[in-house]
Amino acid sequence: MIPPRTFDLAVVGAGVIGLAHAALAQERGLSVVVIERTDRPVGASIRNFGHVGITTQEGEGLAYATAGRGHWLRFAERAGFWIRPAGTMIVARAEDEWALLHRFAELRGDAVELLTPDQTRERASIQDPRLLGSAYCGNDLRINSPEAIPALAAHLAEAGVEFRFRTNVTGVEPGLVRTSRGDVPATQVVVATGHDLDLLFPELADEGEFQRCLLHMLETNAPAGSHFDPVILTGTAVMRYGGLSQHPEAASIRERMQRDTPELLEAFVNVKMSQRPNGRLVIGDTHAYAHTHDPFKDESLDTLLLREFAQLLGAPLTVRRRWHGEYASAAAEDFYVREPHPGVFVACVTNGTGMSTGMGFAESVLDRM
Ligand SMILES: Cc1cc2nc3c(=O)[nH]c(=O)nc-3n(C[C@H](O)[C@H](O)[C@H](O)COP(=O)(O)OP(=O)(O)OC[C@H]3O[C@@H](n4cnc5c(N)ncnc54)[C@H](O)[C@@H]3O)c2cc1C
Secondary structure, three states, X not given: OOXXXXXXXXXXXXXXXXXXXXXXXXXXXXXXXXXXXXXXXXXXXXXXXXXXXXXXXXXXXXXHHHHXXXXXXXXXXXXXXXXXOOOEEEEXXXXXXXXXXXXXXXXXXXXXXXXXXXXXXXXXXXXXXXXXXEEEEOOOEEEOHHHHHHHHHXXXXXXXXXXXXXXXXXXEEOXXXXXXXXXXXXXXXXXXXXXXXXXHOHHHHHHOXXXXXXXXXXXXXXXXXXXEOOEEEOHHHXXXXXXXXXXXXXHHHHXXXXXXXXXXXXXXXXXXXXXXXXXXXXXXXXXXXXXXXXXOOOHHHHHHHHHHHHHHHOOOOOEEEEEEEEEEEOOOOOEEEEEEEOOEEEEEEOOOXXXXXXXXXHHHHHHHO
């Protein structure tokens, strides 16, 4: 019997983190196999806003997102998927938000442009009468994740990466990946299973206090005659992005929300929106943390999101699709890397920014291997 081929690198999981490792390793000349339990990527990586948000990251995340920008542009060109340097617009509708955006602009220099209400409306149809202005982050990118992630996988397959879909990984040992369809020998292994790390390495997930963060998302029609090129963020973004939450004004925004709209804080709402190439809006999101989530979608959360967007856009939105997404959340680290066995690396972005930071993060993991 011919012994099975030994790959230089086996990647477990075909989400953005697994594919980023596969793509960059293949560029480095390694033979790569990607093992994925479903028949195509359907995890967090196709359920998101497609926001490659660089400017609002901080520290390690900012470094990874900055490094990742060029990788996204290069892979989009090679794989032929849609990408737009559309930027991010952070909208201010209260004095404390506007003050925070001034601080943010000082911190980021040329990467942020402050816009008046009229300039804001020229770039995006924000109709809330409370609009005071916005910060425009021109380096940020927008992709259509349900198209881009499968296109990246297809491109890698054409370029020589081997894909084993519908193959569940049941264990990983030094030099060997055990799967539901037999063993796969590999000199090195990257485990990029996202929020399902606890199923393969429960002790690591326990030690890192991993949980599943569950998000409500909606796709709606855009109001007639509206235009939205940039990804839109609002005051709730201070709860989620280090580049914003570090400023003293963030505390007063949080206090004001606690007083005026506690329901937004209770549901960890981030009022955020991006537009698909077909014109529909992807709106969200809410956040809930647990090891296992209740399967029943609570309509009150969608109602809350729709209320917020009706205010922001000045018109009620017609829902076309609804879904849940889950990503891994960990207590202490945003960028989780462990080597549980020699040559076996577990790699996970645990702060919900994998589309933005995953490419640069994967590059740093490969550099360590
Ligand atoms: C609703 C939502 C909105 C978001 N918005 C943004 C955004 O706009 N910008 C941004 O930067 N980030 C965003 N994020 C975060 C980002 O999507 C995630 O950080 C990223 O997609 C995680 O990628 P991943 O590859 O780790 O996980 P996944 O995409 O979930 O991929 C993991 C893969 O591993 C496979 N797998 C698991 N276990 C096994 C096994 N035992 N054997 C074989 N295969 C296995 C799964 O089937 C899956 O395909 C969002 C996330 C969600 C959920």
